[in-house]
Amino acid sequence: MDEGRSVVKTRRVVLSDVAAEAGVSTTTASYILNGRADEMRIATETEERVRAAVARLGYRPNRSARSLRTRRTATVGLISDQIAGEQYGSSMLTGASLAARELDHVVVMGESGGDPELERLLIDEMVEREVDGVVYATRTARTVHLPDGLRGTRAVLLNCEDPDRTLPAVVPDDEGGGRAAASVLLDAGVEDVWVVGEDPTPEATAGPRRMWGVRAALAARGVALAGIVPCDWSVNEGFEATSRWLSDGNRAAGLVCMNDRIAMGAYQALAEAGLRVPDDVSIVSFDGSSLAGWLRPALTSVELPFTDLGAHAVRRLLDPTDEGGTVFLPMVVRHGGSVRSG
Amino acid sequence: MDEGRSVVKTRRVVLSDVAAEAGVSTTTASYILNGRADEMRIATETEERVRAAVARLGYRPNRSARSLRTRRTATVGLISDQIAGEQYGSSMLTGASLAARELDHVVVMGESGGDPELERLLIDEMVEREVDGVVYATRTARTVHLPDGLRGTRAVLLNCEDPDRTLPAVVPDDEGGGRAAASVLLDAGVEDVWVVGEDPTPEATAGPRRMWGVRAALAARGVALAGIVPCDWSVNEGFEATSRWLSDGNRAAGLVCMNDRIAMGAYQALAEAGLRVPDDVSIVSFDGSSLAGWLRPALTSVELPFTDLGAHAVRRLLDPTDEGGTVFLPMVVRHGGSVRSG
DNA sequence: CGCCACTGCTGAATCGAATCAGCCGCATCA
DNA sequence: TGATGCGGCTGATTCGATTCAGCAGTGGCG
Numbered sequence: 001m002d003e004g005r006s007v008v009k010t011r012r013v014v015l016s017d018v019a020a021e022a023g024v025s026t027t028t029a030s031y032i033l034n035g036r037a038d039e040m041r042i043a044t045e046t047e048e049r050v051r052a053a054v055a056r057l058g059y060r061p062n063r064s065a066r067s068l069r070t071r072r073t074a075t076v077g078l079i080s081d082q083i084a085g086e087q088y089g090s091s092m093l094t095g096a097s098l099a100a101r102e103l104d105h106v107v108v109m110g111e112s113g114g115d116p117e118l119e120r121l122l123i124d125e126m127v128e129r130e131v132d133g134v135v136y137a138t139r140t141a142r143t144v145h146l147p148d149g150l151r152g153t154r155a156v157l158l159n160c161e162d163p164d165r166t167l168p169a170v171v172p173d174d175e176g177g178g179r180a181a182a183s184v185l186l187d188a189g190v191e192d193v194w195v196v197g198e199d200p201t202p203e204a205t206a207g208p209r210r211m212w213g214v215r216a217a218l219a220a221r222g223v224a225l226a227g228i229v230p231c232d233w234s235v236n237e238g239f240e241a242t243s244r245w246l247s248d249g250n251r252a253a254g255l256v257c258m259n260d261r262i263a264m265g266a267y268q269a270l271a272e273a274g275l276r277v278p279d280d281v282s283i284v285s286f287d288g289s290s291l292a293g294w295l296r297p298a299l300t301s302v303e304l305p306f307t308d309l310g311a312h313a314v315r316r317l318l319d320p321t322d323e324g325g326t327v328f329l330p331m332v333v334r335h336g337g338s339v340r341s342g
Numbered sequence: 343m344d345e346g347r348s349v350v351k352t353r354r355v356v357l358s359d360v361a362a363e364a365g366v367s368t369t370t371a372s373y374i375l376n377g378r379a380d381e382m383r384i385a386t387e388t389e390e391r392v393r394a395a396v397a398r399l400g401y402r403p404n405r406s407a408r409s410l411r412t413r414r415t416a417t418v419g420l421i422s423d424q425i426a427g428e429q430y431g432s433s434m435l436t437g438a439s440l441a442a443r444e445l446d447h448v449v450v451m452g453e454s455g456g457d458p459e460l461e462r463l464l465i466d467e468m469v470e471r472e473v474d475g476v477v478y479a480t481r482t483a484r485t486v487h488l489p490d491g492l493r494g495t496r497a498v499l500l501n502c503e504d505p506d507r508t509l510p511a512v513v514p515d516d517e518g519g520g521r522a523a524a525s526v527l528l529d530a531g532v533e534d535v536w537v538v539g540e541d542p543t544p545e546a547t548a549g550p551r552r553m554w555g556v557r558a559a560l561a562a563r564g565v566a567l568a569g570i571v572p573c574d575w576s577v578n579e580g581f582e583a584t585s586r587w588l589s590d591g592n593r594a595a596g597l598v599c600m601n602d603r604i605a606m607g608a609y610q611a612l613a614e615a616g617l618r619v620p621d622d623v624s625i626v627s628f629d630g631s632s633l634a635g636w637l638r639p640a641l642t643s644v645e646l647p648f649t650d651l652g653a654h655a656v657r658r659l660l661d662p663t664d665e666g667g668t669v670f671l672p673m674v675v676r677h678g679g680s681v682r683s684g
Numbered sequence: 685c686g687c688c689a690c691t692g693c694t695g696a697a698t699c700g701a702a703t704c705a706g707c708c709g710c711a712t713c714a
Numbered sequence: 715t716g717a718t719g720c721g722g723c724t725g726a727t728t729c730g731a732t733t734c735a736g737c738a739g740t741g742g743c744g
Contacts, residue, residue, distance in 0.1 A: 408731055
């Protein structure tokens with residue numbers, strides 16, 4: 001305020017400027033700004049003077065200086081295989097970023113594209129930058145081994161779990177989702193249900209869990225699963241598999257597709273065969289992606305809570321009382337028009 | 343190596359440890375590790391000793407300490423309205439993250455969701471953390487005003503431009519893309535071309551530029567645009583608008599849809615009207631999203647180079663010789679089966 | 685012989701905040 | 715009256731790197 005005015009290039013305001021302005025020591029100013037005023041028995045009047053000085057000078061703490069001293073950077077790393085450039089799992093980033101902001105942290109992103117070497121580099125980079133923790137995320141829900149580089153670091157698994165299920169992990173409740181999907185069909189009076197899309201990879205968790213859920217919900221009403229159409233989780237495979245299934249003479253009143261892309265393929269196959277959704281076949285699927293809303297009729301789909309997953313992972317990462325273990329977030333049904341009514 | 347062995351909790355290796363190990367001062371070690379060995383005329387033998395010590399001790403510099411001194415954080419901010427959680431514009435993040443890594447930087451992400459207040463917070467946050475620069479990205483290509491908070495910071499616009507076109511900006515070459523789209527139809531002998539999807543918002547740049555390109559390419563072959571079907575850039579609007587257009591008795595041999603979602607809507611409308619793609623109608627669109635590959639037949643689409651856009655923006659941000667101004671990245675045609683052959 | 689230039693290196697200050705160990709003045713109590 | 719405690723504050727050090735200013739030693743030159 002005084003000596004700074006004549007200088008042309010305005011120097012950055014530092015804590016000692018604030019202290020001088022308020023007529024206290026930097027120590028006192030520091031205590032106040034770190035919320036330790038009570039603990040240090042600073043007089044209310046002094047505190048107010050300091051806060052006024054902060055506001056007047058527009059003081060912003062220097063993060064580097066603080067980090068150097070405290071060894072905390074108010075930064076969380078997010079390392080993923082491919083969630084950034086991906087269809088809609090990228091919503092996990094949105095959630096992570098929002099939750100981080102709420103907790104006065106910032107997200108540092110690194111995408112390995114599945115390359116283990118790049119992943120190692122990214123992890124080293126983050127550890128070197130002393131992030132307060134790392135969220136390790138995968139595009140598809142599955143079992144992973146925590147990379148060695150993260151052993152010494154606080155880490156939360158996002159959309160994946162370690163083999164022992166001991167590390168903190170946040171995943172969708174695919175089993176509950178499976179039950180919900182089957183229930184939608186059952187509630188509509190559809191009891192002749194096939195599942196389209198078995199999970200191709202052994203470490204994948206989403207498929208098996210959804211399957212369990214579907215079977216459980218059917219069993220609870222005394223219905224058996226009519227059959228399974230194996231196929232990869234892509235539009236083209238969904239189309240091919242469903243077409244083959246149809247041309248083999250199969251029919252079903254209800255299909256549970258393992259994701260929206262398979263469902264899109266099924267739509268195409270059914271259309272080619274002259275079958276109508278939902279009049280001839282009711283379809284429920286998983287993902288709740290925007291694709292579901294683009295199909296005609298709109299696809300009833302059990303939504304993956306990607307944004308919540310990301311947010312939850314960051315919150316657990318920054319919660320020192322977190323006990324580890326897997327947390328399952330609910331999947332809710334987004335109703336479209338692909339299930340016949342009542 | 344010596345005093346550290348007996349200690350249980352291994353202290354982090356710092357520069358002075360390296361210096362001691364190599365028998366030089368920290369000053370010398372610092373010069374060597376910062377590539378200033380030649381400038382400071384350090385003996386090759388000394389340099390080797392220091393580097394050996396670094397390797398032996400596994401030294402990693404403390405970023406906070408460095409940043410405190412140099413005021414550079416080797417960090418770039420990426421602020422966007424919604425690219426993180428978006429369909430596939432999120433590939434910009436992938437590109438940005440990769441380019442940053444190549445330049446030994448790291449990306450700090452913030453998504454405002456379009457909320458100006460949150461955007462201000464995010465910008466403040468990044469400026470406070472002294473990022474070396476900020477990439478300001480938008481989901482849709484358009485004209486924007488650089489937020490005030492970024493005035494004093496190095497910034498590059500990504501997928502958007504300022505009104506004066508003076509700031510460094512990286513955008514797709516939509517006009518070239520428009521020419522390419524029209525050329526695909528013309529080359530297939532289709533001269534009766536309609537455009538589906540006028541740009542709804544005045545500040546949007548993609549639509550007008552694509553339109554210019556289409557008109558230019560047609561004009562170059564002496565063909566006039568047959569007409570325009572106005573509609574928003576969504577699947578549903580694409581369907582509705584195309585349906586209305588068809589029921590008004592219109593027909594065309596070729597449609598240029600302003601994006602893949604509109605094209606999907608057009609597919610649906612054409613199918614309902616009993617028209618086949620590409621036999622009755624050839625379709626070209628823009629985006630080159632995975633959706634294009636999911637449609638049957640696969641959609642020929644002019645690809646938005648999102649990954650490159652992100653990478654390019656970061657490279658320009660970190661290039662001190664950059665002169666500002668807009669850089670247009672080429673859009674290339676991804677061929678599907680939606681255009682009739684020859 | 686004295687001066688200079690050059691090589692090869694180092695001591696000490698600095699960046700900005702956090703924090704340990706006290707210090708002063710006053711009230712309390714035996 | 716002296717010891718004790720407490721409220722309210724501060725001086726000095728520390729985090730780990732960068733960097734300015736400068737210092738020995740050697741060789742060349744007039």
